[in-house]
Amino acid sequence: MGRQARRAVLLGIVLETDGGQTLQAQIREQIRRAILEGRLACGTKLPSSRLLAAELGCARGTVLAALDQLQAEGYLVARSSSGVSVAQDLPDDMLAPAPTQSAPHAPMPPPLLPERTRVLLRHAQHAPGHATPGEPPIAFPLGQPDRQAFPFALWAKLLEQDWRRPAWPIAGTPPPFGHPALQQAIAAHLRTARGFSCAPESIVITAGVRQSVSLFARIALEAGEPAWVEEPGYPGIRAALAASGIRAVPVAIDESGFAPATALAMAPDARLAIVAPSHHYPLGTVLGLQRRLALLSWAQRRQGWIIEDDFDGEYRYSGRPLAPLRALDRAGRVAYLGSFSKLLFPALRLSYIVLPPALVPAAQVVLPQVFTPAPLMGQGALARFIAEGHLVSHLRRTRLLYAARQNSLMEVAARSLTGLMHITPDSGGMHVVACPAPALAPGFDDHAATAAALKAGVRVAPLSECYAGPRKQHGLLLGYAGTPHHEIDPAMRRLAHALEAFMPHDAGAGCPAGRT
Structure with missing residues (x-):
């Protein structure tokens, strides 16, 4: 009826x-x-x-x-x-006839926004390589681990154990720095897996890398100060600095990574450098020992700070994971960033920053006034997951899994992308960079190629999104960690078919190598 x-x-x-x-x-x-x-x-x-x-x-x-x-x-x-x-x-300007489809009406004028909001809007360009909420898996998304590899049944048990009888303080007002048990578990893991010691009280659990960077910038710098960032680099870092009123100064990396001498020539008054020394995003460059020591020396002389982004330092496929910059710091000038969203599953939304000891008292005062604490619901379960050895086991399994997937991707790319794109294998991480071959390079637009790939059912990301300056290199970022083996071959063939439409008649240069 x-x-x-x-x-x-x-x-x-x-x-x-x-x-x-x-x-x-x-x-x-x-x-x-x-x-x-x-x-x-x-x-x-x-x-x-x-x-x-x-x-x-x-x-x-x-x-x-x-x-x-x-x-x-x-x-x-x-x-x-x-x-x-x-x-x-009733106000006259609130009383108006209903708009009709046949009678066009003038568009609403754009709102007057402050400059700091306009800066954030400029940084918030949608990166097509990242999956959107509720979207079914598509090869090759960035920043996506294999969710099928995560032991969700075990996770459910740990959640139930943690909240069956929660401690009174935990169930009441959440601690601003996060669950004490998780702070202790992270400190123990960093000591054994990453080779440096820190006090659990210096670890702040956050809702993401951006919140970690924003918190540090508000504590350590004055609004308007410059900060060195890698060029290319993770766009979220620049957005986090902009939200805190800090001016990002992009410093072009070379085949040896971030160059302190180049940075000093560009902004000698900077007091903060944000780098990913163990595995640069997105090119995979490793910062050599001499430059690491030079950067630490600069921070000590300048009374400056270094934020070390170790976003995927756990995933190294040849030899042991490289020692982080924090392990070489003797002057207390390095803050260390880590994230569990890429290691476990994105919806967890838990990251952390290990603060230099001198900044802990200021963070204890500033953080509750400026930021909402990270979600507490999964922190106790994550503490158990780490303390009982499940994280180490999960990393061991996924390290083998992702290394095999990168190998599969390289084999398939050699068949499907010949003459279109060139991919250099990476010794770590969760994605590879595809550079246009000489025949495709002239006029290659990675945004247009990304849109064409998505139309063909393949999700990649444009390399140019990672550049802040006018000189941008074009290429494609392919995440393989969250793409099952059986999807790699058909997805690569669809990608190749989409890229064939961009083949020009003349030749040119490709995008930078820069891997070590």
Whole structure:
């Protein structure tokens, strides 16, 4: 059966007896809309509640409740002598006829936004390589681990154990730095897996790398100060600095990574450098020992700071993971960033920053005033996951899995992308960089190629998104960690077919190598 309706001719009210809203809500909303659209002019007297109820075939109390709500909101006024009428003092600019499809109307003027918001909007260009919420898996998304490899059944048990009888402080006001058990578990893991010691109290659990960078910038720098960032580099770092009022100074990397001498020539007054020394994003370059020592020496002389982004330092496929910069720091100038979202599953939304000891007291005061604490629900379970050895086991399994997937991708690319793109294998990480071959390079637009690939059912990311300056290199970033083996071959063939449309008639240079 279709919906049955009751109509009040005097006001044009139509009630759906089996609709999603109550009768009272339908009466209230339709009278309010009639007033705002000008169909009921200011001062218009409404029919009595008895007459409306009779016309609509509903209880008088339902009509009275709707009219009472509109009176409380100021749309209607009630006088004992004249009944209920539309209020006389409604603003004229709020009363307008409903727009019609046949009558075009002028677009709303854009809002006047402050400069710091406009900066964030400029940084917030959508990166097509990242999966959107609710989207089914498509090869080759960036930053996506293999969710099927994660032991969710075990995770559910750890969550249940943690919240069956939570400690009173944990169930009450969350600690601003995060769950103490998770701080202790991270400190123990870093000591054994990454080779440096830190006090658990110096670890701040955050909701992401951007929050970690924003927190540090607010504590350590004045608004408007410059900070060195890698060029190319992770766009989220620049956005986090912009949100904190810090001016990012892109420093072009070379085949040896970030060059402190180049950075000093560009912004000698900078007091912060943000680098990924163990595995640069996105090119995979490893920062050599001499430059690491030079950067540490600069921070000590300048009384400056270094943020070390170790976003995927756990994934190295030849030899042991490289020692982080923090392990060489003797002056307390390095903050260390880590994330569990890429190691475990993205929805976890848990990262951390290990603060230099000198900044811990300031962070304890600033953080609760400026930032919302990271979600506490999974922190206790994650602490158990690490302390009971499950994280080490998971990393061991996925390290083998991702190394095999990169090998598969390289083998398939050698067959499918010959003459189109060139991919150099990486000794670590979760993605590879595809550079246009000489025949494809002239005029190659990685944004257009990304859109064409997506239309073909393949998700890649444009390399140029990682550049802040005018000189951009074009290429494609292919994430392989979250792409099952059986999807790599057909996805690569679809990608090759999409790229063939971009083949020009002349030749040129490709994108930078820069891997070690």
